[in-house]
Amino acid sequence: MSHSNLDLVNQCDGFPYPESNTERYLASITTYYQLRVSGHDYALGYMLPSVAEVFRGIPNWELNDDERTLTLTGGKNAEERSKAVETTLLAMKETGHFKVLSKWRGELYAVYGKGKELLFNVERSASPLLGVVTYGVHLTAYTNKDGQLKIWTPRRARTKQTYGGLLDNAVAGGIASGESPLESLVRECGEEASLPEELVRSKAVACGTLSYWYIRDERAGGETNLMQPECQYIYDLELPEGTTPKPGDDEVEEFYLWSVEEVQEAMKNGEFKPNCALVVLDFLVRHGILTSENETDYIEIVSRLHRRLEFPTL
């Protein structure tokens, strides 16, 4: 099956837009429960009713079926709230109720309020249950010899539980609570591509953020239809001659140095991990390769890569 670039965007940014499809949008959001924190009267994420139901009657949580809200009532500050969330999730992990919790990572993601303040931390594998915004870094490593642009493209280990064998960006990872995007990038560049810290700090260029509202499917593992609004900090790194990314752990099978045409062919064939395809699209747009001359859906694609999420973000 051949994927257009807009198909690739639709795969990642699947939640309807209120202004162009108000009925479908309202039908969607009234299906879900809003996640809230006591004293903060706004949605931090949307949860499947079947997920919210499991929180009924549990200490520190209040489920309101009329308003369709699940409110974290326990804890007066970020530390106490994080503890309350952890206690609940550890208990749920024990009962084995949620498949996603069987992939417990022991990493904390941050959830922010409208004032950009930390409201609480949540175990990474549990974040799609709550439907909260998660943050990551993605780096495109490329070479530009004699005007011939080539993109370093790793293939994920086929043994990886999520998106095994698919193509990825040179470096990509989640931002742990308390970590800055740049520190996260430096760490991941070492772990995933063996790129030296000095090189990353001096040559990686921040190029904006991508944001989209992903609805998880089978390939993500665990329960499907969970909401995963995401924000990715994007970096470009032109590698000097002689510098080659190398797998630093067992998550990457191999790095290819591919021409733009080879990358675009693989995109068309659906060989990329969905959100990594978006990072490639943004790279091609910013470097004048994907243009209004060769892409019919140019305007739609560029705006969809930068969705304004309706939840507070950092």
Next chain:
Amino acid sequence: MSHSNLDLVNQCDGFPYPESNTERYLASITTYYQLRVSGHDYALGYMLPSVAEVFRGIPNWELNDDERTLTLTGGKNAEERSKAVETTLLAMKETGHFKVLSKWRGELYAVYGKGKELLFNVERSASPLLGVVTYGVHLTAYTNKDGQLKIWTPRRARTKQTYGGLLDNAVAGGIASGESPLESLVRECGEEASLPEELVRSKAVACGTLSYWYIRDERAGGETNLMQPECQYIYDLELPEGTTPKPGDDEVEEFYLWSVEEVQEAMKNGEFKPNCALVVLDFLVRHGILTSENETDYIEIVSRLHRRLEFPTL
């Protein structure tokens, strides 16, 4: 008064977002009339009630107060519709009813349908009366000597009727109906900055689009509160040493070659034409100058620069 970068975005992207402020959004859109074309059951723009009222009883137009729509009923194809629109607008120009029509440009802007087909052309000065999406090109010309980035920044002639004396992007202009973004860019680069065609064609890099929903104020001239959703095709051009932009017409007073700090200071002081400030912000984001480390509202700014408009776009 000091303007934050988010203030600058808010100036241009003033229409409320449905998902984060549903009440204000609905209050806003129900205030306006939707512009439609017969057989195309969707909004092409929003019009002030006081503007829509003037179309009541005019041949080729149907005003529906219950549905709050103004429908262009005349014409079976783009050519016939364009003629019907022109006839109406010329008559309105004659009566002097609308101030914006006194700046009649004799340039046609295109209005597209959901299939990206041309629905009709409209005189440029009339487009904000109809509230339709308009398209432009903006180019940032810069130098990068020894890692010192400088931006060519023109000051608009103080005699210019709109935004006189404010700072601009090196080249900026509206895209006429039938003209491609690149052809429009080449033309404007010659007219406004005396940049040679070969240089522009070989060195200007397309870098995406900016889109926002502007509500016109006094500085735009003519009626206020008219809707002007816009989409700008963005280009970067690194000028080779010795090449200097020069005013090619009387629209520009002078070109400055400014450091990033000088440009940012002028932005803070509100010295830029509002939409040109957005182009600078996008440039600073893409070049790693404005980052999550130095801009609190980074995520919000990046997504707001790429608003998904609820009207069909090209």
